[in-house]
Amino acid sequence: MIKPEPDLALVVREIAEEMQARSDRGDVAGYIPELARVDPNAFGMVVIAADGQIAAGGDSEQPFSIQSVSKVFTLTLALGKVGDRLWRRVGREPSGTAFNSIVQLERENGVPRNPFINAGALAVTDVILSGHQPREALGEILRFMRFLADDVSIVIDEGVAGSEQRTGFRNAALANYMRSFGVIENPVDFTLGVYFHHCAIAMSCRQLAMAGRFLAHGGRNPETGHNVVTPERARRINALMLTCGHYDGSGEFAYRVGLPGKSGVGGGILAVAPGKASIAVWSPGLDASGNSHLGRIALEALTRRMGWSIFGA
Amino acid sequence: MIKPEPDLALVVREIAEEMQARSDRGDVAGYIPELARVDPNAFGMVVIAADGQIAAGGDSEQPFSIQSVSKVFTLTLALGKVGDRLWRRVGREPSGTAFNSIVQLERENGVPRNPFINAGALAVTDVILSGHQPREALGEILRFMRFLADDVSIVIDEGVAGSEQRTGFRNAALANYMRSFGVIENPVDFTLGVYFHHCAIAMSCRQLAMAGRFLAHGGRNPETGHNVVTPERARRINALMLTCGHYDGSGEFAYRVGLPGKSGVGGGILAVAPGKASIAVWSPGLDASGNSHLGRIALEALTRRMGWSIFGA
Amino acid sequence: MIKPEPDLALVVREIAEEMQARSDRGDVAGYIPELARVDPNAFGMVVIAADGQIAAGGDSEQPFSIQSVSKVFTLTLALGKVGDRLWRRVGREPSGTAFNSIVQLERENGVPRNPFINAGALAVTDVILSGHQPREALGEILRFMRFLADDVSIVIDEGVAGSEQRTGFRNAALANYMRSFGVIENPVDFTLGVYFHHCAIAMSCRQLAMAGRFLAHGGRNPETGHNVVTPERARRINALMLTCGHYDGSGEFAYRVGLPGKSGVGGGILAVAPGKASIAVWSPGLDASGNSHLGRIALEALTRRMGWSIFGA
């Protein structure tokens, strides 16, 4: 009993239509003033298959603030710079607490649990910054994003970055706290500045799915043939996304969607179906854990219909 | 550039030999007196491929106390009984704390974070017990294990069960605590009794790998054709094993091994390569998180050589 | 400018009348079924001055369940048995958490913060029990209470004790947890049994104020001349009552009342004005911290009118 392969383009279009019709949309992140203005009815999805086919639905070309999705790419960059020495400054375990929790840091000497909670991402940013001016570090991150997405038009939304810089007291608390333990080494304002700016990178679903291809294909861009990271490192980044990529909703995401993924409070999610596809979805309304409400539902529908879960045939 | 498929039997034999030669073996669990007597030099491994091929190495026929590995099977049973209502009593998120932590329960009204930490497994056992005598509930669990492994010789080690019952004060604390919130409904001694006994089931690597086949093959025993659970449920149990199966070392296991798995303090690990194989490994020495030290290393070697990680080609 | 000494009898009568007229009464403890039946409108107060004068108001002769007020007396007994060795098993610091919290125990190896939170009182009871049958230990506690109050009619309310024994799962959790660390040494059921029973001692305000006289007068019963404890020990027990006697409302009680005191969820409070008076007050409605709402307000009025705060002229 062989089922025919579903038509990816059709599946993505259908899902986008279903999502656009739903009235439950979650709540747009209110704590960053600039983000609160985004249209809650937006929904976009892009899937890039192994053969290069691009299936798109909804607002797939509209740029949004990638926020914490950027942490996948800064992790990749930092591992490229210092390799496994990175793990002296940040752990690899789910946190069991909210994305901006400081409790765990006090219990564990200022070492964040993983690179995808805010504290961990700040430590990763600090590694990239090391020995550079903030402007240089930020330039490097932006160039990396443009290279991965093969798109020089990607920019930082300065309005969002400034908005965070003026109101990001909790991140400032985390950074100062880690600085007191030596886990952050640069001037706290430098590290925070680079962090707020790379979180404020604006990308469309298409651009984000393009940038994620190397994780779906053993570390290699299947189109250009460029090796971005080794196959082992790609697997490991995917494993971290699976266990830690959705804050305190990571278990739920694995249970329902069954793909490695990383969410951001801008409503974007990058997901990876190893060997099959790079996927980006965007809908600004968030669930209680701070992950895109419709984004997760759309990915659940996609993996079910395509049979893409990494947890079984 | 097609690489030839590695010879599974050879790979497993080699790994068993490498493990037996290592001197770093971790520490045998000391807190259950009966378990402390096990030979720390034991090592066994069995892999059952999709086609039924059995590759074995080391002490693959020697029974050991499966301990928390039993939680995969009690979860399967409880889901069969009450379906998604189970999730009213237990969550699906990694805990971020040790296997026997009670802190999280206080913060979250007595609802354990997931079915694989001790508190969560006690809640699951309580669901199976519901309306039955402890002896009946235990009989049901044992029959399920024998059915899955196709082996009526599987028994409970009464010495181990009694040893835990006399010394398991921390589990008694967890059970009483949850009882105070109504998360455990049966008399605490009944629930603890069934729990200590199913943890004391003794199985060999061969028996354990046999019992795990349904999880590797969409919920279906590939040999008999029996559907144990639906494909969706098999995927979801695998997802829970990936995010929560190794206590506060789950992130590390996913990062290094890249397979869903569940460990026990007896030194056993059941791992699942979806679509490919059911795997059991056993070595009594534990790492700091309470997972088999050599067991994890052996599985890491296996997935690397066979290319079986779920996180990438 | 010398103010005349206020008339104690008049002050106590006035306060009792004011309290009986108030409509804000707090909530009667619901978690022990037997206690939930108590009349929320009850209010009693007895003050025994240094010269033996007894000033009474309201329901001063009606027995109530002293609950945690008993912990002052078990602490006194345990110190008499093992002296400062007691402090190996229990600390002397405020807990910063609720009366039945288990979080602190996990952080600090099962050693409770002080003898007045539930966990600490269980450890104290365990010391009294040591080497005895529960019945003997309980007999000793009851004889001590009768001796202090000079009243052989004091008894244990078996209905309350049984009610707690059937429902006291959280205390059972605490006791099992400490047993796992060796902080409790006797069979858990024995320690819990003695604990539930001494908490169920029923006394009137008059009896309780009588029993507390030694703490107000340097360890000595001013009427009989019996030395119950040394002056230093009396001071130290008073200090512990001040810092820890009202759970997570101890700071508030010190701030408002300014006397050492110990509350119980039955609504009773024993307070001590060193050198001046032993005071008992009872009103069953509790505030958010589990302390008698009107009891605290009445004591605040008493210390203000009598000028008895230990914190200033």
Next chain:
Amino acid sequence: MIKPEPDLALVVREIAEEMQARSDRGDVAGYIPELARVDPNAFGMVVIAADGQIAAGGDSEQPFSIQSVSKVFTLTLALGKVGDRLWRRVGREPSGTAFNSIVQLERENGVPRNPFINAGALAVTDVILSGHQPREALGEILRFMRFLADDVSIVIDEGVAGSEQRTGFRNAALANYMRSFGVIENPVDFTLGVYFHHCAIAMSCRQLAMAGRFLAHGGRNPETGHNVVTPERARRINALMLTCGHYDGSGEFAYRVGLPGKSGVGGGILAVAPGKASIAVWSPGLDASGNSHLGRIALEALTRRMGWSIFGA
């Protein structure tokens, strides 16, 4: 049996000699570089009795960094400004955690437990700062100290203040964290600047004991007759010192010394014997809770010999 009143001057001299002879001195605070240079062998003590008698011993005229002892005076100032509205921003309960813990803030919406832990003192400083420039607020604090001590020579040690400003990342974390909850309202750097500077006030034991007289005498300077605060407020500040004045060693201090007191990591302690004396002691070596090791022992000896404990005759 009337014992003769001990000779205060003799008692203080004896204690100073005993302390200077001891070899156990605790560890000088290492985390503020400037403080680490202080001579660990210093010891000073001054007691000012109700009649104005000044008993001094040891290095009683040598200025030291008062650090957290300043929090008693900033609390007094802030209460004078906003009265009980202060308690919207800070609690009145012992914390049960270390002086610089951030865990409690996360649990309780950024509201610190009491005005004497670092977080609480930052909130108090923020209240004093409100609507002023940092320089003005600091001037007001310094003038208040000079007025209380009747000594215009009191100054801020700019070296210490600068040292803290460069290294006080944990305090910066606390301040930013509270700012994110609106508990701190001024620019974080302003609040931190004033805080670091008032902690860096340098005073001798004599000056400190002079400044504390109003707390020992119902809010009134007994020499000048100035009413600094009402008698009720003086009692309440004393109560807060008793329950919260020594961080997570407050219970121990009450148990051993039996007086309200406030310590600083510079090794100073201000203690108050209500109606009897204002006391300052200084020895730079700290115990595990961050309180002066010999300071506490000296105060214990003083209260024992003088019979000054507030907990009993």
